[in-house]
Amino acid sequence: xxxxxxxxRNLQLDPSFEEFVSSGSARLLRSAYLLIGDRGHxxxxxxxxxxxxxxxxxxxxxxxxAYAYRVLINLVHDRHRHLARRVVEQPLDRHVAATRPxxxxxxPVIDHDAIIRAVKLLAPRQREVVVLRFYxxxxxxxxxxxxxxxxxxxxxxxxxxxxRLRELLANDPETPNRRMTEVPGAD
Amino acid sequence: MLTDEQLIQRLQAALExxxxxxxxxxxxxxxxDEELRGSPVAERHRWRAPPxxxxxxxxxxxxxxxxxxxxxxxxxxxxxPSRKPVAPGAKRVARGGVTLVYRAEPTAQAPIVNRxxxxxxxxLMRRRIAELGAAGVAVTSGGTKIFVHVxxxxxxxxxxxxxxxxxxxxxxxxxxxxxxxxxxxxSGKSVAWLEGAQNGTALAISQGSTAAPPGSPGAGxxxxxxxxxxxxxxxYQASEDNxxxxxxxxxxxxPGSGACAxxxxxxxxxxxxxxxxxxxxxxxxxxxxxxxxxxxxxxxxEAQVLVVKRGTVVLEAVPQSFTHAPEWSDPTSQFFVLRDHxxxxxxxITHPRQGTDASGSPDVTFGFTQEGATAFQNLTAEIxxxxxxxxxxxxxxxxxxxxxxxxxxxxxxxINYKQYPDGITANNHAVLPGGFTISTARDLAAQLRLGxxxxxLKLIAVKR
Numbered sequence: 001x002x003x004x005x006x007x008x009r010n011l012q013l014d015p016s017f018e019e020f021v022s023s024g025s026a027r028l029l030r031s032a033y034l035l036i037g038d039r040g041h042x043x044x045x046x047x048x049x050x051x052x053x054x055x056x057x058x059x060x061x062x063x064x065x066a067y068a069y070r071v072l073i074n075l076v077h078d079r080h081r082h083l084a085r086r087v088v089e090q091p092l093d094r095h096v097a098a099t100r101p102x103x104x105x106x107x108p109v110i111d112h113d114a115i116i117r118a119v120k121l122l123a124p125r126q127r128e129v130v131v132l133r134f135y136x137x138x139x140x141x142x143x144x145x146x147x148x149x150x151x152x153x154x155x156x157x158x159x160x161x162x163x164r165l166r167e168l169l170a171n172d173p174e175t176p177n178r179r180m181t182e183v184p185g186a187d
Numbered sequence: 188m189l190t191d192e193q194l195i196q197r198l199q200a201a202l203e204x205x206x207x208x209x210x211x212x213x214x215x216x217x218x219x220d221e222e223l224r225g226s227p228v229a230e231r232h233r234w235r236a237p238p239x240x241x242x243x244x245x246x247x248x249x250x251x252x253x254x255x256x257x258x259x260x261x262x263x264x265x266x267x268p269s270r271k272p273v274a275p276g277a278k279r280v281a282r283g284g285v286t287l288v289y290r291a292e293p294t295a296q297a298p299i300v301n302r303x304x305x306x307x308x309x310x311l312m313r314r315r316i317a318e319l320g321a322a323g324v325a326v327t328s329g330g331t332k333i334f335v336h337v338x339x340x341x342x343x344x345x346x347x348x349x350x351x352x353x354x355x356x357x358x359x360x361x362x363x364x365x366x367x368x369x370x371x372x373x374s375g376k377s378v379a380w381l382e383g384a385q386n387g388t389a390l391a392i393s394q395g396s397t398a399a400p401p402g403s404p405g406a407g408x409x410x411x412x413x414x415x416x417x418x419x420x421x422x423y424q425a426s427e428d429n430x431x432x433x434x435x436x437x438x439x440x441x442p443g444s445g446a447c448a449x450x451x452x453x454x455x456x457x458x459x460x461x462x463x464x465x466x467x468x469x470x471x472x473x474x475x476x477x478x479x480x481x482x483x484x485x486x487x488x489e490a491q492v493l494v495v496k497r498g499t500v501v502l503e504a505v506p507q508s509f510t511h512a513p514e515w516s517d518p519t520s521q522f523f524v525l526r527d528h529x530x531x532x533x534x535x536i537t538h539p540r541q542g543t544d545a546s547g548s549p550d551v552t553f554g555f556t557q558e559g560a561t562a563f564q565n566l567t568a569e570i571x572x573x574x575x576x577x578x579x580x581x582x583x584x585x586x587x588x589x590x591x592x593x594x595x596x597x598x599x600x601x602i603n604y605k606q607y608p609d610g611i612t613a614n615n616h617a618v619l620p621g622g623f624t625i626s627t628a629r630d631l632a633a634q635l636r637l638g639x640x641x642x643x644l645k646l647i648a649v650k651r
Contacts, residue, residue: 013219030209034202046215050219054223116202134202
């Protein structure tokens, strides 16, 4: 576990905010990473999101996670808008795949990488809903609040995201169709 | 077919596994605290909830319209200066002044580049300019970029540009390494590991020769491509004593390729070896940065990208003189690969000043803080102990430590284990000898005195 506390520093932060950062920053950071796919930028977004949350702590302290995720999603939108005006960045894994150690996990039923590839191909709003609901574990109402939408819209996006995932996994060139079928005793 | 519930379960497992290695950066709370306590600048950039309704639209559009009108007025009545960026290495001397644009990048000491870190770096750069004197140089910042304006509207000399780059753009980070314990042979094993077995390459790196003392070109050093290739094969090993922070990306061209021909034109002044891989760009901290740093008309798809992970550093061999900053594109430069375990950082030295040795050659002397003195004694004691152990086996091999400034070795002195079996107590001044001129020694002493920049700087453009 990383040391999220500034060692040897006299911090002037609200203790409840420090507690929130200690307990929630890892999941917030990982959510940011899953949404934008770049670790460095995810750390930047995490810091900005937490600074903004700290600035409005009186307002956020009742539901800090929801507040922080709302700020994070806004930052992700800002980043998408910013990237749309820039040259397209090339995905990291295309070039460094050869340098990564090979992880020897045999997954007989469904390929972890195939799912992640499929998630990356989802529409931005669908990906947000998937990450917030199934990774960050936000409720439909909290997800709706975070992405600035209605609960009904969240349910619609969720349903469409799952359908799209099925479609992408079925057509994934590196995923044999048998992987989408149940194997007895696989779990 | 999987049910929705099964699909969601596997989706959750995949998302968990994909992100499991991502952990919050160290000192996160301290960085947030600094940002919040930071400055009126931070206050000015405070995020505020946007107003709603008509006022919201007005609030959004009014500044945009005002800015467009202002730009139109400037364009019509004054003229818009060229904003075409010129890539690093292709500095142009312009009549209207030159702006060096640096991007601030994280270091182990400042893992997050925030406004406080940038402001601290700008403040230090201004103190360097004030103390060392660099006429017509001004430093400003915007976001994570730092702009160094050199010269006036009437003239900017190449000397002014070089001086600005040396004073302002260098990080001036000093590190002490245990040489034999960290220097790697082409096999990936450390010199200390192989030296006892009388391995030829390990001995060359450790002992050098009369013509090529340890750490200098020819003493087991490698060309850049071989060094980066060796470094890229080393595993990721993050620890608190790393000088580097993240991965570093390099791009090379195949021997005789069009990319190498383009690089030879771009990095003019260097002869190209048609039988060797050529340097195209790097080190950069990500692929997009690497892509933008490539010579014109060279695509990343034509390049061989090598990634040096955290925990390994590539250092240029000790040069003959320190009159010029190291250039990665110089094919004659030689390099060593070290495990990035720093024994002593530059912030643990005191009172650096320019001096002269017995022969009158300029050098840089300094003392240590209490912690620095302890670390130095521990380092030298460990080296002396290793020398004594080798001596016990009948091998009289002097053991060394290395001093590096940013990406370049400065000196690799040895420890006489018979004279200092318990290491050197740093009560007196230590000395950095080398091929200094008086002015380069004075500049280095001043930079060490003012301290290193808290962040790394990458030159990303030179604008006229």
